[in-house]
Every structure is written in C-alpha cells, then in structure tokens.
Amino acid sequence: MTADVAGGPTTEQQSRAAKDAAYRVHNILRTHSGETVPLHDPQDDELTVPRAAAELLRQILSAMAAGVPVSVIPAHAELTTQQAADLLNVSRPHVIKLLEQGEIEYRLVGTHRRVLASSLRAFKESSERRQTAAADELTRLTEEMGLY
Structure with a gap:
C-alpha cells in the first residue's frame, strides 16, 4: 500500500498551510514529552495520538511545505x-x-x-x-x- 500524500506539486496555499501545521505540531511535540501527544479538533475535542504518529505527521507536513511529494509505505509492504x-x-x-x-x-x-x-x-x-x-x-x- 502506497499513499501519495502530496500527489504532486503543492500549491502555494497548501505549502503555507503545511508549513504552519508543521510548526504547530513541532511545538506540541516539544511541550509534550510522553508516549502520546494530544491534538485538538475545531470543536476543541482532544485526540490523543502516539508520539511516533505525531512525529511522522510533522515530517510529512515539512516535506509538503517544501513542495516535496511524499509517499507512505508500511514497513511490511x-x-x-x-x-x-x-x-x-x-x-x-x-x-x-x-x-x-x-x-x-x-x-x-x-x-x-x-x-x-x-x-x-x-x-x-x-x-x-x-x-x-x-x-x-x-x-x-x-x-x-x-x-x-
């Protein structure tokens, strides 16, 4: 299974949104040192994700901000x-x-x-x-x- 996250060149608006989101996820990771990290949706409901998933999300967003296409491939694929x-x-x-x-x-x-x-x-x-x-x-x- 391969998921093309970026699917090609990102638009300027997508790049800015990805850069902002990557910065915010980075700050969340910095301030929460546990095995899980809390994220919040627009209704301010908390979603707790594994730290590794939040770090992967940060890396994906950083790549998208730089305009780099991203593919996610499971290790067992x-x-x-x-x-x-x-x-x-x-x-x-x-x-x-x-x-x-x-x-x-x-x-x-x-x-x-x-x-x-x-x-x-x-x-x-x-x-x-x-x-x-x-x-x-x-x-x-x-x-x-x-x-x-």
Whole structure:
C-alpha cells in the first residue's frame, strides 16, 4: 500500500498551510514529552495520538511545505523490483544486481523478486552511512594534504 500524500506539486496555499501545521505540531511535540501527544479538533475535542504518529505527521507536513511529494509505505509492504528502483532512484537492473549480490534481502514469489520495504530502508540507511564515512575520510585526507 502506497499513499501519495502530496500527489504532486503543492500549491502555494497548501505549502503555507503545511508549513504552519508543521510548526504547530513541532511545538506540541516539544511541550509534550510522553508516549502520546494530544491534538485538538475545531470543536476543541482532544485526540490523543502516539508520539511516533505525531512525529511522522510533522515530517510529512515539512516535506509538503517544501513542495516535496511524499509517499507512505508500511514497513511490511512487499515491493516489486521496479518499485524498489523508483524509491532508490536507480535502474531496475541495478536493483536486481544488488539483490543478487546479497546487498538487499528479498524473496522469490514464483519467478518474481519481492523486496520488503524495511529491507530497502535498511539498505538505504547503510548506504548513506557508507557515503558519509567516505566523504568524511576524503575531507580528512584533503585537509591532511593541505589541499583544503
């Protein structure tokens, strides 16, 4: 299940509303440190949501305020190789190579490969950590050589 929250470019009015709402949710999160967070509807009825849900809402609103399309995918969702490629912003053949090299966990359904969204996220986070470490090392070497 994928829910396109932004569904494409946001209008200026949507961006402003999302920015205001993100700011308000951020302030609520700052002032409530518990596992749940109270939100209020127009009739001032309280809605208590898990802190993680409020944080996710803040992130979605911040992305919408910046005009970035947002998709929400459950961690247990199984993705096709094309969907995985789209999320990683790489080609499908590259994803298949990563799967066959054991970089990303997958399972076969008949002859089709299926990737758990959680496995894809773990790969992406690991890849970003490696990239950051490589950039830090390059910066260190550049400074050590006096080139920076």
